[in-house]
Amino acid sequence: MNFKRCKLKRLDGQNPSYEKNKIMLKINNIHAQVGDNKILKGLNLQVKPGEVHAIMGPNGAGKSTLGNVLAGMEKVQVTEGSVDFLGKDLLELEIEQRASEGVFMAFQYPVEIPGVNNMYFLRAALNAQRKYRGESEMNSSVFLKLVREKIKMMNMRDDLLRRPVNEGFSGGEKKRNEIFQMSILEPKLAILDETDSGLDIDALKIVADGVNQLRNADRSFIVITHYQRLLDYIVPDFVHVLADGKIVRTGDKSLALELEETGYGWLDK
Amino acid sequence: MSELLKKQKNVEVHKRVNQSYKDGFVTDIESDTFPPGLNEEVVRAISAKKQEPQWLLDWRLKAYAKWLTMELPDWAKLKIPEIDFNAISYFSSPKSDENAPKSLDEVDPKLLETYAKLGVPLHEQEILAGVKRTKVAVDVVFDSVSVTTTFKKELKKVGVIFCSFSEAVKDHPDLVKQYLGKVVPIGDNYFSALNAAVFSDGSFVYIPKNTRCPMELSTYFRINEMNTGQFERTLIIADDGAEVSYLEGCTAPMRDENQLHAAVVELFILDNAKIKYSTVQNWYPGDEEGKGGIFNFVTKRAACNGVNAKVSWTQVETGSAITWKYPSCILRGDNSRGEFYSVALTNNYQQADTGTKMIHLGKNTKSTIISKGISAGKSHNTYRGLVRISKKAEGARNHTQCDSLLIGKNCGAHTFPYIECSNSTAQLEHEATTSKISEDQLFYCKQRGISEEDATSMIVDGFCKEVFKELPMEFAVEAKALLDISLEGAVG
Numbered sequence: 066m067n068f069k070r071c072k073l074k075r076l077d078g079q080n081p082s083y084e085k086n087k088i089m090l091k092i093n094n095i096h097a098q099v100g101d102n103k104i105l106k107g108l109n110l111q112v113k114p115g116e117v118h119a120i121m122g123p124n125g126a127g128k129s130t131l132g133n134v135l136a137g138m139e140k141v142q143v144t145e146g147s148v149d150f151l152g153k154d155l156l157e158l159e160i161e162q163r164a165s166e167g168v169f170m171a172f173q174y175p176v177e178i179p180g181v182n183n184m185y186f187l188r189a190a191l192n193a194q195r196k197y198r199g200e201s202e203m204n205s206s207v208f209l210k211l212v213r214e215k216i217k218m219m220n221m222r223d224d225l226l227r228r229p230v231n232e233g234f235s236g237g238e239k240k241r242n243e244i245f246q247m248s249i250l251e252p253k254l255a256i257l258d259e260t261d262s263g264l265d266i267d268a269l270k271i272v273a274d275g276v277n278q279l280r281n282a283d284r285s286f287i288v289i290t291h292y293q294r295l296l297d298y299i300v301p302d303f304v305h306v307l308a309d310g311k312i313v314r315t316g317d318k319s320l321a322l323e324l325e326e327t328g329y330g331w332l333d334k
Numbered sequence: 335m336s337e338l339l340k341k342q343k344n345v346e347v348h349k350r351v352n353q354s355y356k357d358g359f360v361t362d363i364e365s366d367t368f369p370p371g372l373n374e375e376v377v378r379a380i381s382a383k384k385q386e387p388q389w390l391l392d393w394r395l396k397a398y399a400k401w402l403t404m405e406l407p408d409w410a411k412l413k414i415p416e417i418d419f420n421a422i423s424y425f426s427s428p429k430s431d432e433n434a435p436k437s438l439d440e441v442d443p444k445l446l447e448t449y450a451k452l453g454v455p456l457h458e459q460e461i462l463a464g465v466k467r468t469k470v471a472v473d474v475v476f477d478s479v480s481v482t483t484t485f486k487k488e489l490k491k492v493g494v495i496f497c498s499f500s501e502a503v504k505d506h507p508d509l510v511k512q513y514l515g516k517v518v519p520i521g522d523n524y525f526s527a528l529n530a531a532v533f534s535d536g537s538f539v540y541i542p543k544n545t546r547c548p549m550e551l552s553t554y555f556r557i558n559e560m561n562t563g564q565f566e567r568t569l570i571i572a573d574d575g576a577e578v579s580y581l582e583g584c585t586a587p588m589r590d591e592n593q594l595h596a597a598v599v600e601l602f603i604l605d606n607a608k609i610k611y612s613t614v615q616n617w618y619p620g621d622e623e624g625k626g627g628i629f630n631f632v633t634k635r636a637a638c639n640g641v642n643a644k645v646s647w648t649q650v651e652t653g654s655a656i657t658w659k660y661p662s663c664i665l666r667g668d669n670s671r672g673e674f675y676s677v678a679l680t681n682n683y684q685q686a687d688t689g690t691k692m693i694h695l696g697k698n699t700k701s702t703i704i705s706k707g708i709s710a711g712k713s714h715n716t717y718r719g720l721v722r723i724s725k726k727a728e729g730a731r732n733h734t735q736c737d738s739l740l741i742g743k744n745c746g747a748h749t750f751p752y753i754e755c756s757n758s759t760a761q762l763e764h765e766a767t768t769s770k771i772s773e774d775q776l777f778y779c780k781q782r783g784i785s786e787e788d789a790t791s792m793i794v795d796g797f798c799k800e801v802f803k804e805l806p807m808e809f810a811v812e813a814k815a816l817l818d819i820s821l822e823g824a825v826g
Contacts, residue, residue: 161781
């Protein structure tokens, strides 16, 4: 019993190494390619707990690749650089280990898994992560309670839970389901990959609301987006412009507004 | 991943693959086995051993003569190595069965141990004590002989007959005579003829009029002896208004040699009667090099002779080196219904050519086919189905859906649907899909913390859901576990 409590404490509390220097994610000079196509060319980024970083930039700049590097997509090959996440070498970890360490990606195109019940999927994910962290499995009644609580918070219809993962969901439902999953898995770092794409303004507001509810002093976000619009609702601490595989400008939220006016044309000059 | 880690992982995977056939043990029991070889004398000897009446011996001999004139069918998409029928022993029974055990106490304890290993709920006490939630009456066929049938007395109270085929021949000869070979005639095909000549035992079920069988009936088949074939026959009759759910499970030890299993199942469904027949087939599939494994050539057919008769075949086929099997429905009675739900999984070098035949003869007959084929490793998985609407089958309907799922790059999925329609009022629907477990699906699952192996098993389970929900509860759990085991090593 004592043993268990001790473990829980360690996980609930902060990892001492990042408590000290207060940096959660340190991306150092990352070069990455898909096939022969070099996409990231020396990208640097530091994220502290609780911060929201928006990554903007023109099509093909490497925004989604950045997310995929962090999540560990196999076809993206990192050729140079390092990523430190809470004192661990993130690039050495398997995809599922990264997830269990607290990296979550809200996908731009969430895939459908026919016949697999949404709830079942989510419980399997949660328990896989808990197992990795040395916690006991969550039984179904406790899980159900948790789900009920979060579904209210996310303003989601509960019939989506009983349906197969993303199958027959509308675009908005899929995105909302991603945020709902995030609320259950409670990651330390959430990457939102163009979560606003394909959403009308009402759906956008609901998704942003969900994200805002999950913001806290310990959880960080990397919000990848084309448009300033999303950042009206999820207000970032930093805005970075990614172009040609590098971060070329960093500012606060006013930079996003500036980009909205000027576009990305100035990058070519 | 570091090289060392990779190596360790490989060793682990290797270990698991080698362990993956959990039913592959051999039971050391003294047995009474015929020397290999097939001729008329052997047919006579089997019949004599079973003290059969003359009519049955004559029937066997007729079948044997017919078989001699036939050739191994080659139309299936299977590579069948030459089978030496003279290298097979056609009869084997555990020796302790010489005087036929009268109760469980007389059964060789080693045999009981075997079934305990297999998880067969043999002891009635155990079942009654509530270890198993639902009552299941079990008939067990070990090599060639049915060794025990449970719950006989309780079933007898409601008039249900559930016994071994041999007993049925002795105690209910009229019923056997009336139905034997009536839906699968001896000359139907090469393997049905062989079975008719040399079949050794099997199960017999009769559900009387307007009786709903009070419990699930079940048969477990086990091949134990080396170089033996297993040729059992199952005969189930549901009289007017009767209802029964029947399950069969099969396993065999791991052996390097191929072994032959050629069974025949005949179902008769009369007016307003229903039979639900579920199979979980887990014969030894051979090793990862394709060595060994059971050749499974089975003929299963149901005759819906009555009006409103209904039959439902559900099969989960994960075992056998070769599976050749087409559980079929003859829909003779008006408004009769036939259903076929199938999951067939092949891995390594396994081959499966399986499907169904729906023969619509009566008016307003309806059939449903849902087939899910999963291929992994270097295996080939074929769906072959026939829907025939005869001239008189006014208003017949069929819905067919066959889906294939591919895992990896070296396997194959094939679909051969045949439709013969001679009545313009018929409505036929056919849907087919082929899909792969996509990288995107796996990435998505892994990004949520789920391992590749668990993700694959989850996706496969989702793919099979429509069929699993047709299985009785306990079998559904077993079937899912079986798929997971069969898929081990298929990923990564």
